[in-house]
Amino acid sequence: xxxxxxxxxxxxxxxxxxxxxxxxxxxxxxxxxxxxxxxxxxxxxxxxxxxxxxxxxxxxxxxxxxxxxxxxxxxxxxxxxxxxxxxxxxxxxxxxxxxxxxxxxxxxxxxxxxxxxxxxxxxxxxxxxxxxxxxxxxxxxxxxxxxxxxxxxxxxxxxxxxxxxxxxxxxxxxxxxxxxxxxxxxxxxxxxxxxxxxxxxxxxxxxxxxxxxxxxxxxxxxxxxxxxxxxx
Numbered sequence: 745x746x747x748x749x750x751x752x753x754x755x756x757x758x759x760x761x762x763x764x765x766x767x768x769x770x771x772x773x774x775x776x777x778x779x780x781x782x783x784x785x786x787x788x789x790x791x792x793x794x795x796x797x798x799x800x801x802x803x804x805x806x807x808x809x810x811x812x813x814x815x816x817x818x819x820x821x822x823x824x825x826x827x828x829x830x831x832x833x834x835x836x837x838x839x840x841x842x843x844x845x846x847x848x849x850x851x852x853x854x855x856x857x858x859x860x861x862x863x864x865x866x867x868x869x870x871x872x873x874x875x876x877x878x879x880x881x882x883x884x885x886x887x888x889x890x891x892x893x894x895x896x897x898x899x900x901x902x903x904x905x906x907x908x909x910x911x912x913x914x915x916x917x918x919x920x921x922x923x924x925x926x927x928x929x930x931x932x933x934x935x936x937x938x939x940x941x942x943x944x945x946x947x948x949x950x951x952x953x954x955x956x957x958x959x960x961x962x963x964x965x966x967x968x969x970x971x972x973x974x975x976x
Contacts, residue, residue, distance in 0.1 A: 758837030763844055769788075845939075881923050
């Protein structure tokens, strides 16, 4: 598949993830009287991955996340020579999704955009969790996410391949159910960067953690997956 097609798929998929996932948090989580809450936001993030993975996985592999791309590279499933191109496409796609969301959210100027679904720790954590708790949470959750992805896309799981996007989306839903109160859930540097660009301030100042921790978690998952006896 030509690289242009693959990068467009990653751009599109990450834009959809940010628009759908962060959009649910910004527009619907606390909607007057009938908000969808944390559970609804968690499900929305999972659904964005399920739907777009079924749409474009045959084109690009449906990473939509620099931590996944890096994890797959460490696991020997993705060429290092293509990592930077994928990451750039993902970040730009996330920013495009956030830009669309910003235009929609500012359609009601009296409500503002609030935190705009940014990630944070300390006073910027939904539950007031500190730096160490946030870092551990993000590393562990990303590790689990990338491990599941490596497992369901393993050649040994070929019989279950049609259900892989569903398993991945449900894993992301579960991760959000666990970690929204801690960091507002990143496990994806592109997802974290996109809204932070529009909020600035503390969101950008704390963004380093939401690059470092997910990338570390993804890398550990890629390196450790061999302990499960992976055979290519």
